Amino acid sequence: MSSDVTKTGKVSRQSRSEFRLGLQQLIKNPLAAAGLVVILLFVLIAAFGPLLPVADPLKQHMNIRAATPSSAHFLGTDQLGRDVLARLIYATRASLLISGGAVLLALGLGVPLGLCAGYFGSWTDAVIMRFTDAILSFPAIILAIALVASLGTGIVNVMIAIGLVSMPVFARLVRASALLTKAEDYVLAARAIGVSNTRIMIRHILPSSIAPVTVQIGASFAVALIAEATLSFLGLGVQAPNPSWGMMLNDARDYLSDAPWLALFPSACISLAVLAVNFVGDGLRDALDPRYRDE
């Protein structure tokens, strides 16, 4: 018994050290490292933005509407005379909060569902997988729009909508890992000595899916950023007067000939954030997936 437990411990430690090795490799990848720096910068802006000496993002100055960038307003003002830099900083908070929350929700639902489907198999697997297949049968953004129409707009509802449509991919990944791992000797041994199903799933099966799930977190975060920006652009996400990147871009549409910079700055923020996450995602895949590590 003790040898099995020790063996389990060894597998777990080996998997953890491989994970650490992968992360070290990630930092050595220049594009992924640059992506990490950009993401860190966005996170710092989101966290400490309100402490920065910037103007009130909601305060309107009708005498300086759509003003060009100047020393008083580094990125100019919008159609209602609000400081664009301040609005971008506050919008960063909303975008990261919604996207991060959506990915956490997708993880929180998808990982347990995938674990149960893979571990218990049979009817549990069939029901869970057909449900995830059904969600995947919709173009994601259309289902997210329909959910927001149903639940109502606002930060929490947008987070729920994006989280729900992102959930199946985590469930499928964890299920695939669980199907492979549950046939391993150490899992059979743990079952034989009467370890509970919950404990087996958490202690012995879940660690095997850490690498693919970590890679998927990056990909899903990029998708969530785009989905949030799309919903806000369509007027279904963050509601005025609070700023979001997508909403700022939509507001700028009426001023494309007179004040094109109003569209350029939120466009740059959305694209830079997604690009950084994609670089880190690619780096994580290269570092943690053995097929890519050898290339």
Place this chain on the structure above:
Amino acid sequence: MNRFIVQRITQIPILLFIVSIIIFSLLRVTPGDPVQIMMGSNSDPALEESIRHQLHLDEPLPVQYVEWISGVAHGDLGRSIRTREPVLNLIAGRLLTTLSLAVAAMILSLAIAIPVGILAATHHNSPLDYGLMFVATLAWSIPNFVVAILLVVVVSVHFGWLPISGSGNLFTDPGGSWRYFLMPVFSLGLSRAAVMSRMLRSSLLEVLRRDYIRTATAKGLRTRTVLIRHALKNALLPVITIAAINFGYLLGGAVVVEQIFGIAGIGSLLIQAVFARDFPVIQGIALFTAVTFIVANLLADFLYGVFDPRIRES
């Protein structure tokens, strides 16, 4: 192969059943009274009651579902709350516009992705490979509505080369409508081209390492022959699956692109319905896109078998 296709086809009714439950639930999970949300606070109570009856909301939940699904099975997706027109007619009236946009974007993305993927794979680990893949990652990272806005700023506002908005039908009037469709098609197809070129590159790299490619090269075949006749045939297979998935993305992406360019397609109908809280239309479009997506995936599975004898004979 036949068994696989039959198995996939038999799964479809179950899938459609769960899809129908999800769509049916959309109206029912709305916090508060869905009819009051749709009609607004100052609506006529008699009209509210009539809408409630029309949507079967005054009946028990299982009866509501049976009434709704039997209507759907007979092609009755209900009537729009806003225009009172049958939802099916509304969708049918805009179908060709959205389909022409999605199909044109798909063709464009393949036309970009195939040469880019081949060039990157055949120049593996060279500056050309790095450059192409950097641009592909960049194109993949820029949302389609950002590409659309940037195109409007540069192409329409700055240079005045193409009209900002307008509509038409690429199938019936290609000569008159291509000017309206050029920017929407490009903004919709660019990120898909990026995804497919990345996929083709890694798929081609994997195939180029196989023994049969080494044998073909060793027996003196020209590089182009090895690439096109032997390697590309296999490397394009995963692209078929991705193309089917992309079709769903294109239908979804059309929602925002149609909004920007003022195209009267299914996407703009959906957004109008969302703001009008016109749930029968929202449900109808969700059902239509899901069925289209399921059929596209089934077609991809079928094509996979047609193009790959290993799958066909297994």
